[in-house]
């Protein structure tokens with residue numbers, strides 16, 4: 001149930017491709033909580049996705065921006081301020097893409113041109129968004145910028161490929177820029193490390209289905225859904241988290257602090273017993 005947590009707040013939401021996208025849920029929740037938003041995505045995603053549907057539902061305009069283009073991002077900041085009638089209070093960076101993952105190129109045999117693209121789209125884009133927001137003075141004091149991450153930034157998950165390195169870089173950018181933006185403008189910058197979630201980006205990772213099941217069994221609260229993540233983002237956009245910045249916050253049902261769960265042990269025990277009986 002909505003509580004008007006974001007009443008009077010304005011923001012930009014990057015990355016809503018279809019109704020499974022975390023950003024799609026974040027847009028719905030932000031608007032239900034009283035915010036006014038601008039939606040954005042890469043021009044190609046706008047052609048392929050369903051963002052117009054979401055825009056109608058959220059009474060929002062859509063401004064195309066490739067997150068690797070400074071010109072697009074400057075235009076996005078300026079046009080968003082025009083559309084929303086002033087500076088903004090939050091930004092959700094929900095962007096990820098690895099050509100190496102898409103093309104199934106193993107990490108040890110990486111294509112470096114692709115690797116550069118992964119880092120540019122999935123990590124440096126956060127720096128670009130923050131830099132253009134700062135230069136265009138698009139954010140109010142105490143505004144909140146949230147980017148979505150994954151635990152592969154800290155621990156190895158082989159199928160995640162070069163996205164792991166991109167997430168590690170992105171989390172570092174959140175800390176480094178968060179320091180600068182905090183002193184300059186009291187703007188907060190955090191990353192949310194989300195459970196595996198069935199979306200276009202998520203499902204592209206090798207072995208995703210098995211991993212989703214594993215994470216569900218490892219997490220005391222189970223996997224966090226896209227909607228849960230959207231609610232957590234709304235809290236981070238709100239005034240209730242004014243003093244939280246430069247953090248990577250795990251939103252994963254307890255996965256990150258679990259060594260092994262009794263459910264996984266039981267599964268393995270079953271396999272060991274079955275193997276012994278053969």
Ligand SMILES: NC(=O)c1ccc[n+]([C@@H]2O[C@H](COP(=O)([O-])OP(=O)(O)OC[C@H]3O[C@@H](n4cnc5c(N)ncnc54)[C@H](O)[C@@H]3O)[C@@H](O)[C@H]2O)c1
Pocket residue numbers: 014015016017018020021022023041042045065066067068093094095096097121148149150193194195196197198199200201202203
């Ligand atoms: N799905 C998961 O399991 C999971 C887990 C943890 C973190 N995340 C992160 O959540 C974020 C959102 O992903 P999602 O799972 O909702 O999948 P998604 O595929 O719905 O969203 C990814 C978005 O990135 C956008 N994008 C790609 N290249 C872009 C560019 N050059 N400019 C602008 N936008 C671009 C896509 O158009 C898409 O809308 C990503 O950062 C992802 O890494 C996802």
